[in-house]
Amino acid sequence: MRALITGVTGQDGAYLSALLQKQGYEVFGAYRRSAAPNTTNLKRLGVEVEMVPFELGEYENIKRTIDKVKPDEIYNLGAMTFVSDSFDIPLYTTDVNGMGVLRVLEAIRGKDIRLYQASTSEMFGNAAPSQNEDTPFVPRSPYGCGKLLAHSLCRNYREAYGTKVSCGILFNHESPLRGYEFVTQKIAYGIWDETLELGNLSAKRDWGHAKDFVEAMWLMLQHDPNDFVVATGESHSVFDFVNAAADAAGQKPEVVINPKFYRPTEVNHLCGDASKARDYLGWEPSTTFEELVTEMVREAKCSISTSATTQKKSQLTKSAPIQSNGIQADQSA
Numbered sequence: 001m002r003a004l005i006t007g008v009t010g011q012d013g014a015y016l017s018a019l020l021q022k023q024g025y026e027v028f029g030a031y032r033r034s035a036a037p038n039t040t041n042l043k044r045l046g047v048e049v050e051m052v053p054f055e056l057g058e059y060e061n062i063k064r065t066i067d068k069v070k071p072d073e074i075y076n077l078g079a080m081t082f083v084s085d086s087f088d089i090p091l092y093t094t095d096v097n098g099m100g101v102l103r104v105l106e107a108i109r110g111k112d113i114r115l116y117q118a119s120t121s122e123m124f125g126n127a128a129p130s131q132n133e134d135t136p137f138v139p140r141s142p143y144g145c146g147k148l149l150a151h152s153l154c155r156n157y158r159e160a161y162g163t164k165v166s167c168g169i170l171f172n173h174e175s176p177l178r179g180y181e182f183v184t185q186k187i188a189y190g191i192w193d194e195t196l197e198l199g200n201l202s203a204k205r206d207w208g209h210a211k212d213f214v215e216a217m218w219l220m221l222q223h224d225p226n227d228f229v230v231a232t233g234e235s236h237s238v239f240d241f242v243n244a245a246a247d248a249a250g251q252k253p254e255v256v257i258n259p260k261f262y263r264p265t266e267v268n269h270l271c272g273d274a275s276k277a278r279d280y281l282g283w284e285p286s287t288t289f290e291e292l293v294t295e296m297v298r299e300a301k302c303s304i305s306t307s308a309t310t311q312k313k314s315q316l317t318k319s320a321p322i323q324s325n326g327i328q329a330d331q332s333a
């Protein structure tokens with residue numbers, strides 16, 4: 001079996017690559033061209049895949065890559081994923097997250113390829129919890145709107161052309177590989193500082209572990225095409241996350257509210273009902289909220305200690321640059 005994973009350099013791309021390789025797949029990692037492709041996440045999990053260039057904004061590039069790789073399954077994880085930024089770059093976000101998926105759908109139209117589309121709980125926006133597959137979508141950001149466009153197109157292609165596409169409506173999932181701008185990773189690192197600047201502490205999210213959630217993606221493509229909510233069914237506020245992180249760290253910084261982290265429109269409360277995934281796919285999460293927070297906080301501490309040691313060494317050797325987030329830049333990519 002051959003799988004093509006777009007967004008392979010991201011959090012989910014790394015966990016999914018590891019899972020599929022374990023299942024015996026030949027995995028092709030589609031990465032977006034940049035001056036220095038970031039393979040840090042894959043390296044952290046000890047995963048090596050064949051990397052192929054892939055740009056969601058470019059139809060011919062998508063088509064050529066798919067024709068060359070000839071995958072049995074495509075997992076479309078590539079996207080502009082930071083909700084906050086989507087208010088600043090709405091056209092780009094909608095093009096990549098919405099039209100980009102249409103380009104993939106067109107490229108596989110009439111072909112025997114199964115497609116997983118990374119839909120999101122952000123499409124529910126302010127719909128009252130708990131949210132399941134029948135809950136109306138009320139997106140509250142250009143990110144949510146773009147993803148809803150993609151979700152609707154996937155459903156239409158499934159009905160109109162028999163495209164074998166499944167959409168996973170995944171609620172927030174985190175891990176030590178999470179990007180540094182997302183609130184959970186920001187807290188996991190910031191908990192070790194003296195002050196921690198945050199925005200809206202009362203927003204509630206249903207936070208699971210990425211490692212559990214990528215299993216649901218794979219399961220979906222082993223079943224008839226359909227849409228599934230993937231969630232833990234438990235929600236916590238950002239404030240709860242800070243307190244759980246403080247418990248795990250054994251220390252708590254001063255929390256300072258900075259309105260610059262507020263969004264023009266906020267999603268207040270997400271809590272998913274994943275009964276359909278449990279009943280049809282046999283999927284259940286295995287990591288508790290406390291386990292997730294503890295793992296992230298501990299790994300952040302290790303990373304900070306390692307980069308501090310490296311920084312000291314680099315001051316002596318003047319060789320290894322440290323990024324502004326305190327992480328040693330990936331020199332080997």
Ligand code: NAP
Pocket residue numbers: 006007008009010011012013031032034038054055056057076077078079080081082096118119120121169170171172173174179
């Ligand atoms: P992530 O860590 O931010 O990774 C996003 C990936 O998309 C990166 O590999 C990025 O490449 C790539 N990408 C960005 N723009 C692209 C473009 N124009 N063409 C091709 N690739 C592009 O995200 P994640 O957390 O793994 O999420 C994976 C998918 O699930 C995303 O579609 C996200 O919207 C969706 N999702 C995530 C969550 C969550 O809580 N994590 C929940 C629901 C849905 P670079 O490395 O070059 O930036």
Ligand code: F7E
Pocket residue numbers: 080081082083084120121122170171172173181182183184186197198199200201203204205238261262263266267
């Ligand atoms: O924000 C609040 C913020 O940026 C969570 C993406 O993976 O999940 C993610 O989107 C909440 C929001 O994730 C800060 O206002 C407070 O209410 O970690 P986040 P997100 O917006 O939920 C969905 C499912 C996706 O699909 C997305 O791709 O935390 N918050 N203070 C803050 N958020 C950030 N980032 N930084 C703060 O300082």
